[in-house]
Amino acid sequence: MDEIRALSAQLAQDPQSLVFLRLGEALRRKGQLDAALRVATNGLERHPHLADAHDLYARILTDKHDYEKAFDEWDMAVRIAPHHTGALKGLAFLYFKIGDLQQAEAHLAAAKRVEPDDPTIDQAIEMMRGGAKGPAEQPAAPSPPSGAASIAAPAAATGGLDEARVFAGLEGANEGLLLIDGSGRVLGGALKDGGGTDVTDAVAAYLAGVSQEAARTAKLLGLGAWNGLSAEGQHGNVHLAHPTPDALLLVVRERGIPLGRLAILAQRATLMARRWLERQ
Template sequence: MSDDIRTLTTRLAEEPSSLAFLELAESLRQRGKLDAAYKVARGGLGRYPGLADAHDLMARILSDRGDLAGAFDAWSDALRLDPLRTGALKGIAFLYFRAGDVAAAIAHLERASEADPDDPSIHQALARVRRESTAAAPPPDTAPAPAPISPPAAPAPDSPFTAGVEDERGVLLVDANGMRLAGELSADDGSEAGDRVAAQLAGVSREAARATRLLGLGTWQSIAVESPGAHLILTAPTSETVLLVTRDASFPMARVGLIADRAARTARSWLEQVG
């Protein structure tokens, strides 16, 4: 056992509530002792469930162990606690890239770049993802066949979400004036509540931007709310719109965040069509 690990182990044994577990688990991870690192990180996370550093650390360990789904959930939890955490944004971007979702990988790296524009590793990762995605694209045909006459372009759908992977209900797209643009939301009694909620969301994006600017937190990316009855994610597909995604509290918050990411991309594409 190296001196630093021995020292950290002793400190943690003497003060179980200290944050020494972060450094100890990371040292064990870097030495390839993943099982030991996992046990230390799990113990620390149990004591500090609201610490983004602990979730970020657990995600790195799980990723090294090959548990990519667990790593995704842990990094999502870190982002829920600290939306501008670049390590978590880079980690999720890596997982998206491995899964073949280049657009989502680039989106998360761009968010990381906005949060820390001076980090060269983010720019290098962005360049690599873009380069490899371009290299993987099939080359154009050298002798293309005559193109058939195309029918007139279909109009943009009334809602961006009906044809998507996720159900439209529980996803609400609102403009800056509180007008519902797309999506549906139901009250507890089953009645439609989309327009009422949309009106309440008017100005939320501006207020969030104002609050984060006053606090020196940079650009706001998303707001996550956990309640006994539901999990909610609020994000801004564009500077003039707000997207609300809500799911039952039984849904893991990480999955709600993934739904929100996909819905935001779909909404941006739809807004470009109808705009």
């Protein structure tokens, strides 16, 4: 606690200093996640273009199991500093978590090119190649940031989720997200109804009609091109968007998720789907 007290005092003396990075990490390691989060967000407000600040924030979010936001933060860190190994390892961890071994290994390889002597990266790659552990072996709170080797732990519990790779790192990547083409054919994601029945194909078939009608309605009413359709249902909310002119993305969430938040989630999923489609 002495370290935390000392760092807090330093930060109080000079709120603009970068000591918040060490304080936030110290708090995170002690498990004081709410305090760590406050330190990180305050630091980010003062240093929004500092990759380390986004990296710290992402680590804390990961500890809080908010993988969707963590992905965004690491993604931002890599945009600011493409060789940021912490962020690359973090992204590798999230890809690994949803079973996208290819992306996970690519990010680890990128980190290794920057830091070829970092043994934790080799260790993580080896463990990843050596076989993933099942869901029962997953630790309750994975903590990738302190070492890429921890990637091996949460792992390919999601081995059957190839379709979810489109939405790697996004909250609920393996359910409630559906990407289809203009003819109603599934490109990625999956949907289940309340009873657990797979309704992917049925919904995909209807969505093509919804999209055509939305486009026609917007056009004929002089509203221009449509860019989103949100709906509150009795048992859940949905948002429909089109990442490209020929593709449709549906996000389905429980009723408690407000439409505004759903739209933000859909926006992120749209970006990811667009990138994924471009790579095809």
